[in-house]
Amino acid sequence: MKIELISNFNIEPLKRALLVYEDFKNDQIVCSKYGQIYQTLIDINEKKDLIVIWFTPENVIKSFNDSIYRKSFAIERLLEETNIFVDLVAETASKANTLLVVSMFNFQNYKTYGLLDYNKGIGPSRILLDINQKLAEKFDDIENAYLLDSSTWYSNTKRILNNKMNYIAKVPFSIEIFQNSAEAIKNAITTISGRSKKLVIIDLDNTIWGGVVGENGIDGIELGGHSFIGEAYKDFQKELLSLTHIGIQLAIVSKNDETTAIEAIQKHPEMVFKIENIVSWRINWDDKVKNILEIAKEVNVGLDSIVFFDDNPIERARVRGALPEIFVPELPNDPTQFSLLLRKLNCFDIYSLTTEDQGRTTSYIENIKRKNESYQYESIQDWIDKLETELIVEELNRNNIKRCTQLLNKTNQFNLSTRRLTQSELETWLKGKNNTGITISVKDKFGYLGIVGFIGLKIEGKKIIVTDFILSCRAMGRNIENSMLYIICKFSKTIPNIEYIESKYIKTNRNQPIATFLANSSFKTEDNITYLIYHPFKVDKPKSIKITRKNN
Amino acid sequence: MIKKSEVVEIIYQVIDTHNSTNSLENALVKDINTYIAGINGSLDSLGMITFLVEVESKINQAFGTEIKIFDEELLILNNGEYESVETLSNYILKELNS
Numbered sequence: 001m002k003i004e005l006i007s008n009f010n011i012e013p014l015k016r017a018l019l020v021y022e023d024f025k026n027d028q029i030v031c032s033k034y035g036q037i038y039q040t041l042i043d044i045n046e047k048k049d050l051i052v053i054w055f056t057p058e059n060v061i062k063s064f065n066d067s068i069y070r071k072s073f074a075i076e077r078l079l080e081e082t083n084i085f086v087d088l089v090a091e092t093a094s095k096a097n098t099l100l101v102v103s104m105f106n107f108q109n110y111k112t113y114g115l116l117d118y119n120k121g122i123g124p125s126r127i128l129l130d131i132n133q134k135l136a137e138k139f140d141d142i143e144n145a146y147l148l149d150s151s152t153w154y155s156n157t158k159r160i161l162n163n164k165m166n167y168i169a170k171v172p173f174s175i176e177i178f179q180n181s182a183e184a185i186k187n188a189i190t191t192i193s194g195r196s197k198k199l200v201i202i203d204l205d206n207t208i209w210g211g212v213v214g215e216n217g218i219d220g221i222e223l224g225g226h227s228f229i230g231e232a233y234k235d236f237q238k239e240l241l242s243l244t245h246i247g248i249q250l251a252i253v254s255k256n257d258e259t260t261a262i263e264a265i266q267k268h269p270e271m272v273f274k275i276e277n278i279v280s281w282r283i284n285w286d287d288k289v290k291n292i293l294e295i296a297k298e299v300n301v302g303l304d305s306i307v308f309f310d311d312n313p314i315e316r317a318r319v320r321g322a323l324p325e326i327f328v329p330e331l332p333n334d335p336t337q338f339s340l341l342l343r344k345l346n347c348f349d350i351y352s353l354t355t356e357d358q359g360r361t362t363s364y365i366e367n368i369k370r371k372n373e374s375y376q377y378e379s380i381q382d383w384i385d386k387l388e389t390e391l392i393v394e395e396l397n398r399n400n401i402k403r404c405t406q407l408l409n410k411t412n413q414f415n416l417s418t419r420r421l422t423q424s425e426l427e428t429w430l431k432g433k434n435n436t437g438i439t440i441s442v443k444d445k446f447g448y449l450g451i452v453g454f455i456g457l458k459i460e461g462k463k464i465i466v467t468d469f470i471l472s473c474r475a476m477g478r479n480i481e482n483s484m485l486y487i488i489c490k491f492s493k494t495i496p497n498i499e500y501i502e503s504k505y506i507k508t509n510r511n512q513p514i515a516t517f518l519a520n521s522s523f524k525t526e527d528n529i530t531y532l533i534y535h536p537f538k539v540d541k542p543k544s545i546k547i548t549r550k551n552n
Numbered sequence: 553m554i555k556k557s558e559v560v561e562i563i564y565q566v567i568d569t570h571n572s573t574n575s576l577e578n579a580l581v582k583d584i585n586t587y588i589a590g591i592n593g594s595l596d597s598l599g600m601i602t603f604l605v606e607v608e609s610k611i612n613q614a615f616g617t618e619i620k621i622f623d624e625e626l627l628i629l630n631n632g633e634y635e636s637v638e639t640l641s642n643y644i645l646k647e648l649n650s
Contacts, residue, residue, distance in 0.1 A: 010598075012598055013573070013598070013602065016573055016574050016575070016578075016599075017573045017574075019574070019575040020572065020573060020574065020575060025575070162605070162609075164605050164608075164609075164622070165601070165602065165605050168601055168605065168622070168624075169598060169601050169602075171598075171602070175569055175573050175602070175606065178573060179572065179573055182573075
């Protein structure tokens with residue numbers, strides 16, 4: 001990656017702190033010269049993968065400087081300065097795939113006027129508030145620009161400033177602040193590249209409630225009520241449930257009697273989540289590693305997308321040892337710290353929120369119903385035929401591009417090229433004269449799955465190149481793959497003089513499913529990398545699937 | 553009377569901090585003979601300043617003192633005070649006990 005760090009102070013320590021992380025080791029990180037803020041922003045002439053902008057306000061907004069030295073300033077001038085600054089920062093977004101701007105924060109504890117520090121036209125705290133608001137509002141319309149909330153860096157450290165280093169080397173912050181900021185940037189990149197967690201597996205006894213339900217009974221567990229420990233467990237449950245609102249699933253793995261445990265979840269009056277919020281569970285006396293592996297297979301998520309919470313250090317060690325890809329946070333002994341721990345974890349950060357995310361638990365549960373129903377049929381084909389599946393085909397557009405960016409970045413298994421693109425990169429790609437993006441939404445008798453597929457096509461001479469062939473794991477194995485291939489062929493027939501369709505399979509550790517599909521499809525290959533279908537592109541539409549086109 | 557081992561321990565803490573904020577290639581070994589500055593040292597000027605200011609802050613915090621460890625003149629004169637963990641701890645001990 002090409003990364004540029006732009007600041008009005010010496011930002012070299014941030015570069016060094018970033019290089020500690022494996023993710024940035026091979027990156028080319030450039031630090032701007034300090035003191036030439038506006039010039040640096042204007043002079044960026046080569047597109048970067050990532051630009052980080054971190055300014056201290058006294059050097060960019062003159063009115064702020066006046067304010068901290070108790071000089072009066074005209075509101076009109078402050079507004080003008082703020083607008084110039086915000087516009088320039090926003091324009092920088094076009095020069096990078098991702099722009100991260102550190103929010104302004106009163107880290108110096110500028111106490112200038114006391115009670116008037118938040119007063120409009122006077123106080124420095126008010127100015128910072130206004131600048132952040134303007135930046136945030138501006139970024140609402142820029143898909144690749146994000147405001148990094150720096151207040152958490154400052155509140156998580158004992159030492160914010162390093163005045164001596166500031167005077168000696170123009171480094172105003174302590175080492176801890178640079179560590180925190182590097183961690184935040186690393187997490188932002190992890191999130192944007194689609195490596196956030198997707199499934200949280202929880203234990204029950206002493207993890208989401210106090211005590212052992214099998215011994216104490218439903219009335220004997222500590223949850224809510226008037227005990228502070230019970231309240232702490234209830235808050236932890238609230239935090240866990242809140243994850244489902246951003247598309248992260250909950251599952252249970254617990255050594256317990258299943259009937260008693262489920263009864264506790266369903267009937268305890270203080271339970272925050274119900275069994276309907278749980279995508280899958282294994283409540284038995286089996287090895288937890290075996291249970292986790294079963295759930296991962298059932299929900300169809302990679303082990304590196306899973307977080308496991310268990311109060312028992314032996315179970316944690318067992319899972320860590322057997323399944324190192326799974327993230328197992330060290331739960332403190334004190335349950336009053338559980339919620340805080342969950343809040344502090346960065347692995348649940350998101351960079352976009354779609355309707356598909358918000359309805360994911362329902363969608364997964366519907367999927368399990370589909371699967372359960374499939375066991376009643378003699379063949380998979382019989383089951384597929386009865387699902388009443390309908391594919392809605394729509395061109396890639398402003399309304400669905402956010403979800404398609406997610407699919408590009410988060411889908412691992414059924415992904416032809418694992419081409420990772422930011423939204424702005426996808427927009428740029430779409431502007432290419434010969435490029436077409438097609439989205440696939442699916443609904444059936446169990447419900448609406450949302451946009452689950454994406455096809456990227458490029459016309460090049462006499463061939464059509466399939467740049468992206470992506471299907472969410474939730475929709476795999478239902479003939480939707482074949483329907484997508486039919487759609488590709490149908491599209492190809494509409495373009496004059498096309499002789500063949502070409503798909504290049506780029507192997508990763510995770511995308512064997514698409515290789516298997518290609519090998520069993522109408523594509524021909526000699527090297528298991530380049531797959532071709534020749535004119536007249538004879539691929540039949542799967543009989544039981546209805547395909548409708550949605551026009552923009 | 554402050555012992556040399558106490559000072560060395562604080563320098564080691566700063567080495568830990570340094571190693572956690574710098575890539576492996578620039579890591580320092582927690583050893584009395586580790587070179588810090590001069591031709592044998594691995595720190596560049598910013599690394600050097602950061603290291604010494606951090607040592608100064610930690611020493612003063614630990615012993616309730618206000619001694620000056622980072623000194624531009626000493627850095628320019630290059631008389632060896634900052635050369636290694638050994639020479640730095642000797643210098644700090646001298647300043648603490650003076």
